[in-house]
Amino acid sequence: MNEILNKLMPNVMNYMDRFVESLSATFQMFFIAGLITLLIGGCFGILLVITRPDGIKPNRFVHTLLEIVTNVFRSIPFIILLIFLIPFTRVITGTSIGVKGAIVPLVFGAVPFFTRQVESALSDVNPGKIEAARAMGSGIPGIIFRVYLKEALPDLIRVITITAISTIGLTTSAGAVGAGGIGSFAINYGQNMHYEDIVNLCVILLLIIVSIIQIIGNTLSRKATNKKLFEK
Amino acid sequence: MIEIRNLQKHFVTKDVNVHAVNDVSLKVEEGEIYGIIGYSGAGKSSLVRCINFLEYPESGSITIKGFGTIESDNGVLYRTDGGQKTRIKEKDLRNLRRSIGMIFQLFNLMDRSTVFDNIAYPLKYTGLSKEEIEEKVNKLLKLVDLEEKRDSYPGQLSGGQKQRVAIARALANDPKILLSDEATSALDPDATESILKLLKDLNKQLGITIVLITHEMAVIKQIADKVAVMEDGKVVEEGEVYEIFSDPKAEITRKFVETSSGLEKINKLIENRTVDLNNSDGRKLIKLTFTKDSVGEALISKVSRDYNVDISIVLANVDIVAENALGGIIADISGKPEDVNEALDYISSNGVRVEVIGR
Numbered sequence: 001m002n003e004i005l006n007k008l009m010p011n012v013m014n015y016m017d018r019f020v021e022s023l024s025a026t027f028q029m030f031f032i033a034g035l036i037t038l039l040i041g042g043c044f045g046i047l048l049v050i051t052r053p054d055g056i057k058p059n060r061f062v063h064t065l066l067e068i069v070t071n072v073f074r075s076i077p078f079i080i081l082l083i084f085l086i087p088f089t090r091v092i093t094g095t096s097i098g099v100k101g102a103i104v105p106l107v108f109g110a111v112p113f114f115t116r117q118v119e120s121a122l123s124d125v126n127p128g129k130i131e132a133a134r135a136m137g138s139g140i141p142g143i144i145f146r147v148y149l150k151e152a153l154p155d156l157i158r159v160i161t162i163t164a165i166s167t168i169g170l171t172t173s174a175g176a177v178g179a180g181g182i183g184s185f186a187i188n189y190g191q192n193m194h195y196e197d198i199v200n201l202c203v204i205l206l207l208i209i210v211s212i213i214q215i216i217g218n219t220l221s222r223k224a225t226n227k228k229l230f231e232k
Numbered sequence: 233m234i235e236i237r238n239l240q241k242h243f244v245t246k247d248v249n250v251h252a253v254n255d256v257s258l259k260v261e262e263g264e265i266y267g268i269i270g271y272s273g274a275g276k277s278s279l280v281r282c283i284n285f286l287e288y289p290e291s292g293s294i295t296i297k298g299f300g301t302i303e304s305d306n307g308v309l310y311r312t313d314g315g316q317k318t319r320i321k322e323k324d325l326r327n328l329r330r331s332i333g334m335i336f337q338l339f340n341l342m343d344r345s346t347v348f349d350n351i352a353y354p355l356k357y358t359g360l361s362k363e364e365i366e367e368k369v370n371k372l373l374k375l376v377d378l379e380e381k382r383d384s385y386p387g388q389l390s391g392g393q394k395q396r397v398a399i400a401r402a403l404a405n406d407p408k409i410l411l412s413d414e415a416t417s418a419l420d421p422d423a424t425e426s427i428l429k430l431l432k433d434l435n436k437q438l439g440i441t442i443v444l445i446t447h448e449m450a451v452i453k454q455i456a457d458k459v460a461v462m463e464d465g466k467v468v469e470e471g472e473v474y475e476i477f478s479d480p481k482a483e484i485t486r487k488f489v490e491t492s493s494g495l496e497k498i499n500k501l502i503e504n505r506t507v508d509l510n511n512s513d514g515r516k517l518i519k520l521t522f523t524k525d526s527v528g529e530a531l532i533s534k535v536s537r538d539y540n541v542d543i544s545i546v547l548a549n550v551d552i553v554a555e556n557a558l559g560g561i562i563a564d565i566s567g568k569p570e571d572v573n574e575a576l577d578y579i580s581s582n583g584v585r586v587e588v589i590g591r
Contacts, residue, residue: 132340134286135411136354136401137330139322146353151344224344 009197015189019198022185023205028099029171029181033106034164041111041163044070045118046144056130056143066115074112078170081109082177102171102179110167117159121152154225161217165210172206182206233262233409233441234283239292239304241278241465252278253289254465260443260458262297262408265435267456267473268445269488275465276445280411283443284332285309285325298408299328330354333402333440337414339394341386347373347397348382354404372400376430392423399430403440410434412444416451428455449492453477453553461485473554478523479585494549495519495560498589501546515566517546518576521585522559531582532563539575541567562589 006013044066050056051063076084082105086096089104125148133147149156175183182202190199241253252275260266268276281287283294285302293303293312300313302320309320341350351372355365373379376396386394395415402410412431416424432455435442446452452459452473460470461484468482480486490496498519536543547562565572580586 126338126340128336128338128340129342131286132334132336132398133353135284135329135332135334137326137405139326142357147342151342153344 009201011189011193011195011197012201015198018189019185019201022180022182025099025179026168026171026181026183029102029106029174029179030164030167032099033103033110033171034167036103036107037110037114037163037167038160040107041114042118044111044115045122046148048115048119049122049148050140050144054127056134057140070112070115073108074116078105078109078173079176081105082174097178098180102174102181106167106170106174109170110163113166114159114163117163118156121155121159122148124155125151154221157217157221157224161213161221164213164217168206168209168213233264233297234260234443235295236279236283237293237295239279239282239294240290241275241282241287242290243278251275251465253282256292256462256465256467258460258467258470260441262441263435263439264458265432265442265444265456267452267459268443268462269447269449269452269459270445270462270484271447274462276462277413279462280413280443280445283409283411284329284334286329296328296332296409299331330358330405331407331409333399333405333407333410335395335398335402335410335412335415337417339386339391339398339418341394341397341401343386346383346385347378347389350386350397351400351404353401358405368404369400372403375403375434376400390423391419392426395419395423395427396430399427399434403434403438408441410440410442412442414446415444417446417448424451431455449488453492453551457554461488474524474556474558477551477553478521478558493551493560495547495562498547498562502589515564516572516576517589518563518565519587519589520561520563520579521587522557522561523583523585524556524558526559526583531579531584532561535575535579539567539571539578541565541571541575 002013012019047062048066048070051059051066053060053063055063073081085105085108089096089101092104093100095101129147129151130143133143138146171179171181172183172186175181175185176187178184182205186199186202189195190202236259237257239253239256241251243250243252250273254275256275256279258266268279270276278287282289283296288307288309289304290307291304293301295301300311303310303312303317309325310317311320311324342353345353348369351369352365355368360368370379370382373382376399378393378396378400381389381393381397386397389397398415399410410431415431416427419427428451431442431444434440435455444451444456456473458471459473459476460467461476461482462468463482463484469476469480469485476485477489480489490499498517532543532545535541542565544564545561546564547560549560551558551560565575567575576586576588
């Protein structure tokens with residue numbers, strides 16, 4: 001087995017330690033940044049929907065503020081955001097490199113995207129259901145959890161999947177500015193040292209990771225949709 | 233049960249300012265089925281949403297039995313019992329909404345919940361135990377005759393069944409008032425019939441007061457005791473359903489009454505010149521309305537004999553309105569002009585309303 005691998009990708013085998021390290025850094029960035037994004041973006045998305053003029057808790061100030069922040073950060077390309085945020089990242093985490101230094105820009109890159117996705121998923125919930133919930137005496141938390149999040153669950157799973165995949169993409173970009181992870185492994189060893197097998201492996205690996213996320217997302221979303229709903 | 237006084241409600245959108253409810257006052261008695269009819273945009277939806285404060289009126293007050301009087305001062309709600317004016321809390325409004333059931337045109341069920349969970353929705357977080365909720369829901373399922381659909385999802389039900397689930401859900405907290413917003417407008421005639429019957433039964437069995445809004449006079453005719461006709465935010469006519477049907481005063485009320493009576497066809501016939509109004513020598517096209525006191529008399533043949541006039545019936549129709557008969561005849565009467573006039577006077581004196589449609 002080892003012989004075959006040595007033949008197929010000799011350079012990878014030489015840098016196995018670095019490779020495993022990179023993979024683990026990617027997963028760390030992905031899970032930590034992903035979790036924070038899920039929480040912050042989720043809250044922002046919910047806030048955007050409920051503070052709309054026709055929402056359940058209209059609030060012009062909060063709504064406009066969130067709109068502006070989301071739009072500004074969405075329009076900055078991630079690679080520029082990375083550089084732009086370096087001073088801020090240093091203040092928060094004490095460093096701007098490594099996994100620790102990548103979390104802040106990753107969150108800033110993914111939150112606006114996820115916020116919009118959540119907003120659109122929740123906006124698809126039929127307003128009639130909200131009205132019915134209000135008529136039954138539900139308050140704001142009741143409507144958020146029992147109507148919005150519950151009724152939009154299949155869509156939410158779908159947008160979480162999309163965001164997760166795009167976050168994987170962002171972690172590799174972060175690699176370009178010293179965050180570590182598969183991205184920097186591919187650049188530093190594959191590109192700069194002309195070890196093509198390393199680049200190829202990274203591509204295949206990312207493909208596998210993305211496919212796994214997609215498959216999990218699709219399965220969960222389908223489960224949550226419950227086919228029975230659409231039979232007549 | 234419900235008393236609404238001088239209610240005002242505007243909607244301001246980008247370019248229009250709609251006066252949705254314009255100085256409406258009305259009183260709904262306990263145990264009554266109170267119909268509110270009007271075309272879309274007449275303000276009936278807004279009016280009914282003010283009753284459970286899904287929408288806040290701008291001014292006016294609403295008294296609901298067991299809850300007291302809530303007054304609106306520029307859209308801010310106050311409780312005004314015992315001379316004191318205290319601002320009402322959102323929590324109080326939620327309690328009020330819990331004690332008023334509401335059903336909707338498009339049912340508004342939670343698609344991702346089973347029938348059981350939909351009906352249990354208003355019962356959760358009310359302090360009831362799981363067993364009590366279970367027992368309650370089963371009872372409600374039985375009440376609306378859907379026991380076997382307990383674990384189905386709304387997507388698997390027909391429109392009529394969905395509305396039954398919505399009714400069960402609306403009744404979960406034993407409300408004394410049920411608001412119905414066009415509850416049968418999205419249903420086929422059979423389902424409409426069965427939902428109306430269910431509402432009537434609930435009204436009789438549980439004594440629940442129902443306020444229903446609709447644009448269909450047939451619904452009013454079938455189950456309502458009283459009706460208010462709305463146009464441009466105002467109540468233009470109000471009263472007992474039978475009275476309104478037998479003697480509509482406002483133009484819009486006449487239109488509504490016509491739509492549910494077989495006699496509207498005469499307009500088509502006149503339009504198509506199947507019935508000719510111009511070929512007249514002493515002929516008149518008349519419309520006779522027989523109310524519950526005069527239905528069933530052999531008036532036509534008697535008049536024809538005694539006054540030496542010919543009466544040919546063009547259209548005739550008997551409606552059941554609020555469980556009473558309401559008859560209508562459109563007939564062509566001819567003879568000497570003075571005979572015709574005397575005959576019509578005689579018919580009028582017998583409690584039959586006479587209208588001359590054409591010469």
